Amino acid sequence: MRIELRGITKRFGSFTANDRIDLVVEPGEIHCLLGENGAGKSTLMNVIFGQLQPEEGEIVIDGETIKFANSGEAVRRGIGMVHQHFMLVPVFSVAENVVLGFEPTKSFDRLDRKKAADEIRRVSKEYGLEVNPDAVIEELPVGLQQRVEILKALSQDAELLILDEPTAVLTPQEIEALMAIMRSLAKAGKSILFITHKLKEVRAVGDVITVIRQGRVVGSVPPTTSEAELATMMVGRDVKLTVTKEAAAPGDEVLEIRDLVVRDDRGLAVVNGVTLNVRAGEIMALAGVQGNGQTELVEALAGMRRIESGTITVRGRDVTNNKPREMLDEGLGHIPEDRQRNGLVLSMSVADNLVLNTPRRAPFARRGTRNLDAVEQNARQQVKDFDIRTTSTRELVSSLSGGNQQKVIVARELSRPLAFLVASQPTRGLDVGSIEYVHRQIVNQRNEGLGVLIVSSELDEVFALGDRIAVMHEGRITGVVDATTSRETIGLMMAGASSQSAHD
Amino acid sequence: MTENMADVLAQADPGSPVERRSLWTRFSSKSPVVLALLALVLGFLIGALVIIFSTNTVLDAWRGIFSSWGAPGHALKVTFDNVGAAYRAMFTGSVFDPSQFWHSIATGKQWDNTLTPLSETLTYATPLIIASIAVGIAFQTGIFNIGANGQAIMGGIAGASIGSMINMPAIVHIPLTLAAGIVGGMVAGSIPGFLKAYTGAHEVIVTLMLNYVIAFFLVFVLLSTPFQLPGQSNDISRTMHSSAQLAPLFGAASGLRVSYGIFIAAAVVYFAWWFLERSSLGFDFRITGNNPNAARASGINARRVIVVVFLISGGLAGLAGVVQVSSTTHYVDGNFLIGSAGIGFTAITVALLGRNRPMGIVWGSLLFAALGVGGRNMQAATGIPLDLATIIQSVVVLFVATPVLVKEIFRLRSSSAQGIQLATKGWGS
Numbered sequence: 032m033r034i035e036l037r038g039i040t041k042r043f044g045s046f047t048a049n050d051r052i053d054l055v056v057e058p059g060e061i062h063c064l065l066g067e068n069g070a071g072k073s074t075l076m077n078v079i080f081g082q083l084q085p086e087e088g089e090i091v092i093d094g095e096t097i098k099f100a101n102s103g104e105a106v107r108r109g110i111g112m113v114h115q116h117f118m119l120v121p122v123f124s125v126a127e128n129v130v131l132g133f134e135p136t137k138s139f140d141r142l143d144r145k146k147a148a149d150e151i152r153r154v155s156k157e158y159g160l161e162v163n164p165d166a167v168i169e170e171l172p173v174g175l176q177q178r179v180e181i182l183k184a185l186s187q188d189a190e191l192l193i194l195d196e197p198t199a200v201l202t203p204q205e206i207e208a209l210m211a212i213m214r215s216l217a218k219a220g221k222s223i224l225f226i227t228h229k230l231k232e233v234r235a236v237g238d239v240i241t242v243i244r245q246g247r248v249v250g251s252v253p254p255t256t257s258e259a260e261l262a263t264m265m266v267g268r269d270v271k272l273t274v275t276k277e278a279a280a281p282g283d284e285v286l287e288i289r290d291l292v293v294r295d296d297r298g299l300a301v302v303n304g305v306t307l308n309v310r311a312g313e314i315m316a317l318a319g320v321q322g323n324g325q326t327e328l329v330e331a332l333a334g335m336r337r338i339e340s341g342t343i344t345v346r347g348r349d350v351t352n353n354k355p356r357e358m359l360d361e362g363l364g365h366i367p368e369d370r371q372r373n374g375l376v377l378s379m380s381v382a383d384n385l386v387l388n389t390p391r392r393a394p395f396a397r398r399g400t401r402n403l404d405a406v407e408q409n410a411r412q413q414v415k416d417f418d419i420r421t422t423s424t425r426e427l428v429s430s431l432s433g434g435n436q437q438k439v440i441v442a443r444e445l446s447r448p449l450a451f452l453v454a455s456q457p458t459r460g461l462d463v464g465s466i467e468y469v470h471r472q473i474v475n476q477r478n479e480g481l482g483v484l485i486v487s488s489e490l491d492e493v494f495a496l497g498d499r500i501a502v503m504h505e506g507r508i509t510g511v512v513d514a515t516t517s518r519e520t521i522g523l524m525m526a527g528a529s530s531q532s533a534h535d
Numbered sequence: 536m537t538e539n540m541a542d543v544l545a546q547a548d549p550g551s552p553v554e555r556r557s558l559w560t561r562f563s564s565k566s567p568v569v570l571a572l573l574a575l576v577l578g579f580l581i582g583a584l585v586i587i588f589s590t591n592t593v594l595d596a597w598r599g600i601f602s603s604w605g606a607p608g609h610a611l612k613v614t615f616d617n618v619g620a621a622y623r624a625m626f627t628g629s630v631f632d633p634s635q636f637w638h639s640i641a642t643g644k645q646w647d648n649t650l651t652p653l654s655e656t657l658t659y660a661t662p663l664i665i666a667s668i669a670v671g672i673a674f675q676t677g678i679f680n681i682g683a684n685g686q687a688i689m690g691g692i693a694g695a696s697i698g699s700m701i702n703m704p705a706i707v708h709i710p711l712t713l714a715a716g717i718v719g720g721m722v723a724g725s726i727p728g729f730l731k732a733y734t735g736a737h738e739v740i741v742t743l744m745l746n747y748v749i750a751f752f753l754v755f756v757l758l759s760t761p762f763q764l765p766g767q768s769n770d771i772s773r774t775m776h777s778s779a780q781l782a783p784l785f786g787a788a789s790g791l792r793v794s795y796g797i798f799i800a801a802a803v804v805y806f807a808w809w810f811l812e813r814s815s816l817g818f819d820f821r822i823t824g825n826n827p828n829a830a831r832a833s834g835i836n837a838r839r840v841i842v843v844v845f846l847i848s849g850g851l852a853g854l855a856g857v858v859q860v861s862s863t864t865h866y867v868d869g870n871f872l873i874g875s876a877g878i879g880f881t882a883i884t885v886a887l888l889g890r891n892r893p894m895g896i897v898w899g900s901l902l903f904a905a906l907g908v909g910g911r912n913m914q915a916a917t918g919i920p921l922d923l924a925t926i927i928q929s930v931v932v933l934f935v936a937t938p939v940l941v942k943e944i945f946r947l948r949s950s951s952a953q954g955i956q957l958a959t960k961g962w963g964s
């Protein structure tokens with residue numbers, strides 16, 4: 032199947048998720064869609080799959096302009112989608128899941144299990160997808176569950192297969208197996224749209240790589256393109272960021288991380304021997320393509336993820352495996368990666384959110400009773416100092432814009448006495464004005480002697496803020512370099528080259 | 536989508552009907568009180584339909600509407616008479632009876648009869664308020680305490696034991712009895728609390744099942760030596776000494792049952808308001824209930840919160856149980872809080888109705904108590920079964936739980952998330 036997107040635009044309110052996207056997938060082609068989280072990849076896929084209707088543009092399949100009202104129509108037209116979160120019934124068998132919604136029946140509407148199992152065996156054989164039709168889904172490993180999703184799409188005669196971040200949940204061996212399947216499907220004439228933010232994978236399996244950033248196509252390149260080049264395409268930014276800052280005057284070491292090993296939810300050691308230090312009065316920027324262990328590293332620092340081995344020291348005190356409360360008391364300021372999930376309580380007021388992690392600290396409470404006057408006074412002060420745009424301090428945080436929500440967190444963290452600050456993707460999804468503002472605040476704190484660790488996958492931010500830059504790749508620090516290092520070198524390091532070889 | 540369209544239309548054309556509709560909406564769609572009142576109106580309307588379809592005289596009148604010119608009018612009259620009589624009996628039985636009032640004014644006598652309906656409503660509402668607050672505080676923390684009834688039974692058993700087995704002056708005995716009730720409820724509440732905090736057991740399953748365990752424990756206790764009324768073979772406990780009883784507010788001679796328990800309920804309401812709105816711990820609870828992830832990141836110890844919530848919720852439920860015993864029956868028997876008397880279960884619905892807010896719960900409890908008390912009077916006066924009151928209660932809760940439906944029925948513009956936020960979340964985690 033040949034599918035062509037012409038000028039697809041999808042807006043959510045004032046936010047444009049997809050901006051005039053053009054894309055062509057040829058039959059038998061593995062087309063990779065590369066982009067950061069929030070770049071608009073999943074939105075685009077949902078448009079193709081009929082779950083969202085674009086405001087502008089058209090979808091052309093084999094020369095025919097198509098409009099899907101829902102995903103059922105897309106399925107009938109030969110489009111199959113494997114979601115990032117599987118749409119399987121855990122307690123049903125493989126065969127039952129594959130035929131779900133299109134069940135073969137015997138008389139009296141009874142499910143024809145034999146026919147269903149035969150169908151699986153036929154499709155499995157045709158494409159080399161081994162799986163036992165009678166196995167129960169919840170007893171299968173994740174890799175096989177994904178295979179069932181693919182089988183399901185194929186058994187509905189999909190000609191175009193959309194794989195939405197399929198490798199995010201897989202082990203390296205399972206990823207290898209998936210890639211082999213993708214190649215054999217392409218050989219059989221199926222078109223594949225493969226969505227990911229992992230550079231290695233697109234180069235390994237793709238025929239064409241299209242990079243999208245902030246809802247726009249940056250360009251389509253062949254898989255021979257270097258990882259450094261791809262990384263730069265992915266994380267570059269149209270608007271140049273400039274923060275005027277004086278040279279750093281670093282003082283004592285405030286944070287020392289040594290040989291840290293942290294496992295993710297799947298049990299993989301995604302932080303694998305990280306050693307890093309931050310001094311007072313400097314900004315250490317941690318660069319790297321997302322998913323290389325940064326998230327888990329920050330969670331470990333915040334006391335929210337168990338540390339397998341290695342140590343964390345704050346101002347000379349061992350804080351390894353401290354609880355979140357203890358880390359806050361050590362003077363950790365934390366601007367979390369996902370502000371709505373970990374940083375705010377959306378159904379509470381601005382004033383309450385501004386004291387979220389200091390509810391018992393004087394003057395906000397005395398002997399277990401909250402001092403609402405002090406809370407209110409603090410809120411007024413912060414709203415003024417940090418220019419939080421809200422109609423009232425009693426307004427629910429959910430009614431604020433993303434930029435102002437982030438300002439609430441920044442205000443809360445920076446107005447406490449801190450030993451060091453960890454800011455994870457502090458400006459993701461913010462408009463230029465808010466980005467400048469947040470950067471300004473962070474630099475001010477650094478000028479006053481705070482040690483700051485910025486985790487960002489945006490190179491511009493890394494260069495704008497970092498006094499030193501550490502690059503993380505596959506759970507390790509590939510090098511710590513000066514902020515004067517060239518983009519190309521950093522790009523190579525993000526792709527896994529050590530700082531030494533990157534310089535050569 | 537349609538709402539947005541309506542907005543756009545309203546702005547484009549100020550004279551359009553959409554604009555008129557939004558005017559009516561302005562004062563109402565955001566207010567949960569208005570929604571609750573509309574739900575109440577719907578409850579009574581549906582109750583009226585039930586009366587019409589279950590009363591033979593009304594049905595007969597409608598069957599005969601083609602028999603003569605006057606028949607349709609007659610049918611309407613019969614309908615209004617029956618429905619009116621039922622609801623009038625409900626009102627006079629639970630709130631205020633004008634004819635009795637004028638009689639008292641005229642004769643200066645029988646003031647107790649005038650006050651009896653209100654007294655009865657308050658008597659039923661008192662433990663219900665306390666139990667509903669117990670459930671509401673847990674809900675606000677994101678915890679489903681379905682076991683308030685069992686915890687209340689434990690409180691009742693403990694209170695009745697202390698109240699009946701020892702002798703001491705009232706000034707010590709009453710506080711001790713109430714404290715025993717609180718401890719009894721806490722013990723029952725600590726089981727699901729610790730199980731959830733330390734093993735991850737789902738509190739709905741545990742509390743629900745514990746209700747059965749405790750119901751049988753009640754029977755066991757009532758048939759065991761120190762608790763059972765001496766010389767009895769029935770499942771009935773000793774009677775509390777008068778020094779442990781919550782006395783009627785206007786003296787035993789008045790015949791009015793409303794007791795000093797209402798002051799305890801008032802204190803609990805104040806405590807709940809203070810706890811949720813003013814205390815640091817309550818702030819932790821609300822953060823946990825609204826966003827457990829942010830709670831964790833803010834350094835709140837989830838285990839501690841879970842255990843403490845269950846202690847507070849269980850303790851209050853236990854207090855409800857002991858208040859129930861020491862202000863009405865003064866003993867516990869095999870039917871204590873069993874079946875339709877299970878205030879711990881009613882409390883779940885009342886908490887939902889009151890959106891887990893202390894004052895909302897007070898109004899919800901008064902409404903439920905009035906419907907129950909009034910329903911009994913209606914059954915006695917008109918023969919319409921008490922179940923009608925239950926139907927109205929259920930319909931009200933049903934509509935309060937589906938604000939979108941109420942708004943659609945009354946043509947209120949649905950302001951989506953702004954309107955009513957459901958007090959409870961999913962059953963998972």
